[in-house]
Amino acid sequence: xxxxxxxxETILSGNxxxxxxxxxxxxxxxxxxxxxxxxxxxxxxxxxxxxxxKSAGSIGVEAVTAYAxxxxxxxxxxxxxxxxxxxxxxxxxxxxxxxxxxxxxxIFSGELAQLPKTVxxxxxxxxxxxxxxxxxxxxxxxxxxxxxxxxxxxxxVASDVADNKLALSDIDETIFEKRLYTKDLxxxxxxxxxxxxxxxxxxxxxxxxYAEIWFCQDYWPDITPDHLYRAIYxxxxxxxxxxxxxxxxxxxxxxx
Ligand code: FPP
Numbered sequence: 693x694x695x696x697x698x699x700x701e702t703i704l705s706g707n708x709x710x711x712x713x714x715x716x717x718x719x720x721x722x723x724x725x726x727x728x729x730x731x732x733x734x735x736x737x738x739x740x741x742x743x744x745x746k747s748a749g750s751i752g753v754e755a756v757t758a759y760a761x762x763x764x765x766x767x768x769x770x771x772x773x774x775x776x777x778x779x780x781x782x783x784x785x786x787x788x789x790x791x792x793x794x795x796x797x798x799i800f801s802g803e804l805a806q807l808p809k810t811v812x813x814x815x816x817x818x819x820x821x822x823x824x825x826x827x828x829x830x831x832x833x834x835x836x837x838x839x840x841x842x843x844x845x846x847x848x849v850a851s852d853v854a855d856n857k858l859a860l861s862d863i864d865e866t867i868f869e870k871r872l873y874t875k876d877l878x879x880x881x882x883x884x885x886x887x888x889x890x891x892x893x894x895x896x897x898x899x900x901x902y903a904e905i906w907f908c909q910d911y912w913p914d915i916t917p918d919h920l921y922r923a924i925y926x927x928x929x930x931x932x933x934x935x936x937x938x939x940x941x942x943x944x945x946x947x948x
Contacts, residue, residue: 710879
């Protein structure tokens with residue numbers, strides 16, 4: 693099977709990942725290559741997100757977590773931060789009708805309290821307006837950092853222990869996960885990172901424990917549903933062992 697032959701039909705007969713995360717990287721470089729301001733890359737990136745969410749929903753993916761703005765992105769020049777905040781506001785208001793039409797439920801991961809008031813209000817309004825939708829969950833990671841998310845969960849657990857609501861001996865993975873932003877989502881199956889960089893960038897460090905990772909060189913604004921199908925095709929070919937062994941019989945033979 694060559695890359696060009698992989699279509700939606702190819703993957704539909706296999707195991708579809710329930711939850712896909714995406715690092716939408718390469719917007720700035722995409723724009724620079726076209727002598728455009730970086731912000732045009734983000735604008736185009738928002739359109740790519742719309743296409744990918746639509747395709748993912750149509751093949752039965754239950755949740756997409758997209759990294760839209762990290763806790764570190766505040767370090768960017770003011771005009772770029774302002775543009776991204778405004779883009780989020782415009783995107784959410786402009787997409788609401790389509791999101792409802794396609795039954796997409798929007799939730800957020802991240803510290804929304806630090807966002808400009810109007811953007812925060814728009815985010816909250818979108819969550820309420822899409823809360824009854826029964827299709828794909830679009831989890832937008834905004835002002836999100838995984839280390840901050842983990843610390844937030846640690847503080848919540850510590851506070852419950854201090855208040856005698858929780859015993860130290862009761863703390864386990866399930867209790868901890870219930871305090872992460874992703875608590876209501878299926879386990880993360882696949883991370884897609886376009887843009888050529890081979891790193892995790894403070895994204896979903898806990899949730900990635902047994903996820904498969906798919907990198908590609910193309911920049912996010914150039915990503916199409918075909919890239920999604922390719923990533924899923926690769927995912928379907930991988931053997932996920934979750935730390936165990938699959939062929940227990942042959943392993944047993946070693947000791948027989
Ligand atoms: C990383 O590319 C991308 C971001 C920091 C922003 C991602 C945001 C969008 C795609 C906007 C769409 C989202 C919504 C919900 C409106 P980069 O700027 O680091 O690119 P570079 O590595 O080429 O510089």
